[in-house]
Amino acid sequence: MKINIDGHIIEVDPGTTILQAARMIGGPSVPPTMCYYSKLDDCGGKCRCCLVEVTKGSEKDPRPMPKLQPSCVTAVQDGMEVKSATSERALKARRSVSEFLLINHPLDCPVCDQAGECDLQNLAYGNENYKSRFKEQKRTFEPEDIGPYIQLHMNRCILCYRCVKLADQLTQERVHGVICRGDHAQISTYVSRAIDNDFSGNVIDVCPVGALTDKTFRFKSRVWFNKPFNAHRDCPKCSGKVVLWMFGDTIQRVTARKDEYHEVEDFICNECRFEHKENVEDWVIEGPRKFEKFSVINANNYTRPLKKVKIEVDDLTLEGRKQDEKKISMKSSPYDEDELNAINEVKGE
Amino acid sequence: MEQREYTQEINITDQLMARINELVSHYPEGKKKSALIPVLHEVQDAHDNWLSVGLMNKVAEILDIKPIEVYEVVTFYTMFNEKPVGKYMLEFCQTSCCALRSGEELMDYTCEKLGVKPGETTTDGMFSVVGVECLGACGYAPMLQLGDFYHEHMTKEKIDALIEDCRQGKINLR
Amino acid sequence: MGRKILLENINIPGIKDYEVYRKNGGYTAVEKALKSMTPDEITEQVKTSGMRGRGGAGFPMGMKWSFIDKKSGKPRHLVVNADESEPGTFKDRYLMEHIPHLLIEGAIISSFALEANLSYIYIRGEYMWVYNILEKAIKEAYANGWLGKNILGTGYNLDLHVHCGAGAYVCGEETALIESLEGKRGNPRMKPPFPAVSGLWAEPTVVNNVESISTVPWIINNSGEEYAKIGVGRSTGTKLISASGHIKNPGVYEIELGMTVDEFMNSDEYCGGMMDDRPLKALVPGGSSVPILPVHYIFKTANGEDRLMTYESLADGGFVTGSSLGSGGFIVYNDTACIVRNTWNFTRFYHHESCGQCSPCREGTGWMEKILYRIENGMGTMDDIDLLWDIQSQIDGNTICPLGDAAAWPVAAAIRHFREEFEYHVRFPQKIKNRDHFVSEPMEKVRHLLK
Numbered sequence: 006m007k008i009n010i011d012g013h014i015i016e017v018d019p020g021t022t023i024l025q026a027a028r029m030i031g032g033p034s035v036p037p038t039m040c041y042y043s044k045l046d047d048c049g050g051k052c053r054c055c056l057v058e059v060t061k062g063s064e065k066d067p068r069p070m071p072k073l074q075p076s077c078v079t080a081v082q083d084g085m086e087v088k089s090a091t092s093e094r095a096l097k098a099r100r101s102v103s104e105f106l107l108i109n110h111p112l113d114c115p116v117c118d119q120a121g122e123c124d125l126q127n128l129a130y131g132n133e134n135y136k137s138r139f140k141e142q143k144r145t146f147e148p149e150d151i152g153p154y155i156q157l158h159m160n161r162c163i164l165c166y167r168c169v170k171l172a173d174q175l176t177q178e179r180v181h182g183v184i185c186r187g188d189h190a191q192i193s194t195y196v197s198r199a200i201d202n203d204f205s206g207n208v209i210d211v212c213p214v215g216a217l218t219d220k221t222f223r224f225k226s227r228v229w230f231n232k233p234f235n236a237h238r239d240c241p242k243c244s245g246k247v248v249l250w251m252f253g254d255t256i257q258r259v260t261a262r263k264d265e266y267h268e269v270e271d272f273i274c275n276e277c278r279f280e281h282k283e284n285v286e287d288w289v290i291e292g293p294r295k296f297e298k299f300s301v302i303n304a305n306n307y308t309r310p311l312k313k314v315k316i317e318v319d320d321l322t323l324e325g326r327k328q329d330e331k332k333i334s335m336k337s338s339p340y341d342e343d344e345l346n347a348i349n350e351v352k353g354e
Numbered sequence: 355m356e357q358r359e360y361t362q363e364i365n366i367t368d369q370l371m372a373r374i375n376e377l378v379s380h381y382p383e384g385k386k387k388s389a390l391i392p393v394l395h396e397v398q399d400a401h402d403n404w405l406s407v408g409l410m411n412k413v414a415e416i417l418d419i420k421p422i423e424v425y426e427v428v429t430f431y432t433m434f435n436e437k438p439v440g441k442y443m444l445e446f447c448q449t450s451c452c453a454l455r456s457g458e459e460l461m462d463y464t465c466e467k468l469g470v471k472p473g474e475t476t477t478d479g480m481f482s483v484v485g486v487e488c489l490g491a492c493g494y495a496p497m498l499q500l501g502d503f504y505h506e507h508m509t510k511e512k513i514d515a516l517i518e519d520c521r522q523g524k525i526n527l528r
Numbered sequence: 529m530g531r532k533i534l535l536e537n538i539n540i541p542g543i544k545d546y547e548v549y550r551k552n553g554g555y556t557a558v559e560k561a562l563k564s565m566t567p568d569e570i571t572e573q574v575k576t577s578g579m580r581g582r583g584g585a586g587f588p589m590g591m592k593w594s595f596i597d598k599k600s601g602k603p604r605h606l607v608v609n610a611d612e613s614e615p616g617t618f619k620d621r622y623l624m625e626h627i628p629h630l631l632i633e634g635a636i637i638s639s640f641a642l643e644a645n646l647s648y649i650y651i652r653g654e655y656m657w658v659y660n661i662l663e664k665a666i667k668e669a670y671a672n673g674w675l676g677k678n679i680l681g682t683g684y685n686l687d688l689h690v691h692c693g694a695g696a697y698v699c700g701e702e703t704a705l706i707e708s709l710e711g712k713r714g715n716p717r718m719k720p721p722f723p724a725v726s727g728l729w730a731e732p733t734v735v736n737n738v739e740s741i742s743t744v745p746w747i748i749n750n751s752g753e754e755y756a757k758i759g760v761g762r763s764t765g766t767k768l769i770s771a772s773g774h775i776k777n778p779g780v781y782e783i784e785l786g787m788t789v790d791e792f793m794n795s796d797e798y799c800g801g802m803m804d805d806r807p808l809k810a811l812v813p814g815g816s817s818v819p820i821l822p823v824h825y826i827f828k829t830a831n832g833e834d835r836l837m838t839y840e841s842l843a844d845g846g847f848v849t850g851s852s853l854g855s856g857g858f859i860v861y862n863d864t865a866c867i868v869r870n871t872w873n874f875t876r877f878y879h880h881e882s883c884g885q886c887s888p889c890r891e892g893t894g895w896m897e898k899i900l901y902r903i904e905n906g907m908g909t910m911d912d913i914d915l916l917w918d919i920q921s922q923i924d925g926n927t928i929c930p931l932g933d934a935a936a937w938p939v940a941a942a943i944r945h946f947r948e949e950f951e952y953h954v955r956f957p958q959k960i961k962n963r964d965h966f967v968s969e970p971m972e973k974v975r976h977l978l979k
Contacts, residue, residue: 050718051886053926072925078718101922105891138915141898164884182422183713183884184429186696188894190884195425196407380689382603382646385729390711391694395653423711430713430883432695433653449615450816450873451772451859458963487697487877488615488816489654492857493770493778502656 006083010034010057011091023076023087024055028266033090037099037128039106039213040165041077044268048170049077052106052163054128056098061086073098103128108139109188110214111160118156119215121228124267125163146191151181152199154206154220154279159191162216168192168208175272176202192216203242206278210261210269221279222250222258231257233294238287242274248294249285256282262294360437362406366416370400374416386417390427393417394434399528403443404435432486440475440482442520442527445499448485451492460496461485463510467517480520501527531758533746533766534739535782538626544661546668549629555674557745561637562682565748570641574744576752578764583609583700583737584815584855585930586839590752595724596642597732604644605733608635608741610651610658611705613697615816615877616857619768620738622780624651624658627742628665632688634741636674637748639686642734646687649738650705653694662690697881701929702735703727704883715885716929737855739768760786763838767853769798773860776800789813789835789842790827792858799860806862809971810946813842814854816874817934819941820867825849847941863970867949869963871942872900878935889932892923896939903950906957913950917943948978 006017008026011034017026025043027035036057041049049055056073064084073095076087089095107129114120129135146159164183169192172179181194194200200208208217231250238245250258259278261269281287366374374393381388390413397413398405405413410424428434446452446461461483465471468481475482491497494506503526505516519525532538542548549555561570575590596604608631612620624631631649639647651659666688669675677685696714698704703717706728727733743765747755756764763785769792772778777800783792789811792798802808811826812818829835830849835842842853861870879893899916902908916939924936943950949971953960956977959969 050928053886053888056926075718080720098922098926101926102887105887105895105922108891108895139895141895141902144894163887164890166885179420180422182426184425185884186430186713187879187882187884188890190890195422195429380687380691382729385710387711388691388709391653391708392692395656395692395694417711419711426713427711430696431653431693434694448873449877450870451616453873454773454859454861454865454870486695487880488613490612490618490621490652492616492618492772492859493780494618495772495778499654502660504657 006081006085008081008084009061009086011087011089017081019081021081023057023059023074023079023081023085024049026081027057027076027087027089036076036089036095037124037131038077038266039124039128039163040167042167042170042211042268043266044272045167045170045174045211048165048167050075052165053102054099056095056102058088058092058095059085060088100132103132103135104137104139106163107135107137108141109144109160110163111143111145113161116224117158117161117215118218118223118228119161119212122267123215124213144188149193149197150199151194151197152201152205152220154275155200155209156218156220156223157192158216158218159193161214162192163214164190164192165213167211167213168217171207171211171272172200172205175204175207178202203274203276204272206275207261207269207272209278210263210272213267219258219260219278221282225257226252235262235291235294236288237291238277238281238289240274240277243277244271244273245277246271247273247277247288249288249290251285254285256285256288258282360406362401362404362409362438364401364406364409364412366397366412367400370396378417387419387423390417390419390424391431394424394428398434402438402441404438438475438479441480442500442525443482443484444516445484445486445489447487447489447491447495447497447499449488449492451488452495452497455495457496460498460508460510460513464513464517467513481517500525503527530782530784530787531766532782533755533758534623534627534630534742534768535780543627544625544629544665546629546665546672549627550672553749554629555633555672557748558633558636558674559680561748562640562680562684567641567643570637570748573747573752574641577743577747577755578752578759578762579740579743579747579755580763580839581737582739582743582767582855584614584817586853589736589740592724592736593638593641593734595722596734597725598643600725600732602731603646604642605728605731606635606639606642606644606647606741607702607705607709607728607733607735608647608649608738609700609702609705609735610649610655610738611693611700612655612738612855613652613700613881614855614857615874616772616812616859617770617815617855618772619770619780619856621655621658622770623738623742623768624655624662628658628661629669630742630745631662631738632665632669632674634744635688636669636679636686637744638734638736638741639688640684644734645685647689648709648728649688649690650699650709651690651692652699653692656692659690659692666690696883697877698883698929698931701931704929705735706733713883715883716931718928758784760836760838761840763840763853767837767856769837769856769858771799771858771860773858774803774806774862774865775860776803783837785836785838787837788827789837792837793826793860799858802860802862804862806864807970808860809863809865810861810867812851812857812859812861812938813837814852815857816859816877817930817937818852818854819847819850819937820861820870820945821851821941822945825945847937848944851941863972864964864967866904866960866963866966867942867946868900868904868953868960871939872897872904874938875900875935878931882931882935883929886928886932888923889927889935892919892932893935895919896935900939903953904960906953906960908950908954910951910954913943913947913954948975951978 013030036055039052039054055076057076059070063082233248236249261273377392378389414421414424497506571593580586699708699714704714708714723733794801829844844850875897879897882893884890920936920939923932
């Protein structure tokens with residue numbers, strides 16, 4: 006089947022969605038997504054971020070579709086022509102969706118652990134001069150404790166349903182879901198139950214925003230101060246293939262490996278995610294994680310082979326000592342005597 | 355989440371269970387969950403018109419589904435009450451056609467008469483006054499629902515009489 | 529007197545009961561259909577009738593039936609949509625309450641046409657007493673051999689049950705209704721796949737409105753051709769209109785499509801003119817979702833033609849000067865009605881009823897309600913009016929189901945036709961303090977202030 010997206014033509018298999026076809030093409034034609042998740046069944050169509058204009062339905066029925074279509078759940082028809090980045094209408098609708106998603110969002114990025122790897126931040130940033138026209142009081146939710154591993158910030162949630170689909174498809178007994186309705190709909194267990202099973206931690210990875218974050222990583226460090234490494238261990242429960250987010254030799258957090266669309270490659274178990282952070286030796290470190298997307302985390306390139314985790318920046322940076330953490334991004338301030346001694350000590354090791 | 359703290363005595367009588375089984379029989383083998391909403395109605399009716407967490411868990415057990423599936427449904431639909439309500443719940447339609455014909459004034463009047471705000475229950479647990487959206491009686495506005503029945507073309511005088519009838523136990527809810 | 533199809537026998541005492549219904553020609557259409565017609569012939573008759581779905585969208589019913597997937601061999605279902613919740617619409621309830629067997633008879637024939645063996649009537653939970661009426665009527669139908677195994681010895685089996693909702697307007701949307709029937713939250717599904725291919729329990733399903741299904745027995749008895757003779761053009765047959773608001777005789781009326789709006793509004797047989805003889809200000813002709821019409825577009829179209837009670841005439845002029853027949857919820861407003869307050873009221877309704885799945889509807893309906901609440905209470909600004917316009921335009925067409933459109937259209941139409949009232953609210957907050965401010969000072973009297 007042939008589809009034309011913004012003038013790029015590609016052959017795809019029947020059943021491919023417009024979004025998947027756009028991702029095969031790549032570049033600016035790829036619509037943003039907040040709710041779609043290729044690794045989860047029946048996940049998508051809700052956020053309306055990926056709306057595209059279908060200017061020709063198919064070779065058989067060339068009429069344009071009157072409404073914008075959610076590309077993530079719309080199947081390609083042979084001869085279809087789609088405008089994504091070239092459609093003013095679609096771009097306007099996407100900007101509106103971003104505005105809608107932000108009106109009740111707390112915009113608490115300064116204290117949000119997701120900041121720096123947040124799809125909502127990226128979506129909003131893509132709109133350039135965003136200025137909210139929302140003057141009303143924001144909707145808020147009562148906090149709910151869902152156990153020792155996962156932090157739920159309902160106010161940040163955009164109701165993508167990914168975590169619900171994940172619990173349905175990956176775990177034995179789903180204990181959380183969407184309760185209430187309309188703009189009061191919320192992710193909840195209803196009875197403040199812990200979401201606790203071997204794979205529950207994956208909800209953190211699939212959450213596009215800071216609604217579900219790693220409680221064991223909470224306020225530890227901004228994500229961009231950590232260096233991600235591909236690592237693995239022999240795990241009886243999952244593939245054991247993870248990303249270790251390191252500060253020096255310290256493992257700050259463990260996540261699954263994500264692709265350029267922030268979708269995990271393999272879901273990992275809670276043991277890998279939460280219980281092997283003390284000891285780097287538990288892991289076989291494969292090397293620095295490469296990112297295909299622009300990311301602050303990519304700003305520093307890893308040039309040295311990995312022995313002790315060491316990166317070509319300032320001397321003490323990322324050596325993992327508590328007192329050095331704040332040194333990052335402060336290149337111009339000179340070291341005092343104690344620090345210089347410390348540097349020499351480390352170098353002498 | 356204060357409403358979660360309320361508890362209620364759960365009593366699935368044989369008669370209620372028979373009715374539940376009858377409702378379940380309306381759906382094919384393996385589609386027990388389909389009976390959820392009708393079953394919740396029956397169970398709620400038999401338990402002072404509200405559903406505690408314990409009762410919802412019981413329904414989940416009867417229908418072989420997860421408790422969260424029941425919570426999701428109960429909180430979605432407006433007719434299920436998650437906390438105790440008055441014995442007589444006066445549900446006033448507030449939507450356009452009723453509002454055009456003084457439905458709002460009538461609800462204000464009732465609230466004042468009973469000394470409650472919308473959504474509240476009288477201290478004796480007898481009456482709740484609730485504003486609801488369109489009940490499909492627009493031509494007979496203003497109206498209210500009490501139990502299974504509609505009371506239409508309402509006036510202040512009819513409200514007075516209805517409340518009096520409730521107090522005297524003359525009103526059937528089902 | 530216009531021709532009556534649905535309400536022909538409504539005044540016969542006891543028509544609610546099986547015996548009386550049967551004595552008056554009830555269930556003869558089932559006999560005719562099951563014994564002398566094939567499913568395809570029935571579908572053909574319904575197609576010929578030109579009957580358009582009475583739930584609001586107006587999609588030709590026979591066409592919808594012909595889409596049902598019979599090839600897959602999966603069980604098929606008819607689901608009757610009795611989740612009537614559109615503000616201004618109360619016709620289905622009237623039919624089910626007064627002549628329940630008509631619906632059951634229609635459901636049997638329709639199920640037979642669809643080759644469905646298990647069908648449901650999904651009724652809104654608030655109509656609990658009607659639920660009980662239907663349950664009783666279904667039992668009577670079973671007892672008399674119209675339902676169950678081997679109906680009339682034809683070998684055709686059908687089980688029909690009534691299923692209740694529990695308070696959710698969105699379940700009137702067919703895929704949300706199906707979800708609800710499966711015991712889930714009423715979240716509309718993505719389409720495709722359409723229910724005709726994958727509906728209830730992923731099996732082919734047709735969802736039709738009560739009024740549509742209740743018309744089927746007449747079509748079978750009298751032929752689709754006869755039905756098509758009633759009405760005008762593509763608006764064939766009769767339609768139930770639920771009339772409410774500031775008129776003398778609110779209620780449910782059956783009209784032949786093609787009657788003028790003027791006649792329906794002013795004839796004593798129908799609405800009987802305006803309540804208290806106050807001047808007419810606006811009309812919502814098809815339920816809360818459709819655009820409100822100002823007085824100068826009610827009886828005449830923008831071209832100066834008579835406005836008729838038809839799908840086409842009411843839609844004449846598009847949304848700029850026209851509206852829609854929708855589900856036939858005919859709401860009349862006199863000069864005491866405040867359009868801003870009414871729009872806020874509608875928007876509050878849609879905000880309350882949004883399922884919360886897709887972002888434009890979930891966030892947009894609440895936002896619009898908050899803005900309208902401020903304007904209505906004298907706390908609005910001129911920018912708010914433009915902002916409202918912008919918000920509705922970005923909900924319209926961009927949501928999963930039509931609830932988003934339904935929330936957007938009334939706001940758009942109110943601003944389009946009654947912008948001056950919004951401006952009046954913004955500029956003269958002290959004058960609109962009381963919700964009945966137009967009673968003593970209708971717009972006519974204060975319009976000069978805006979100049």
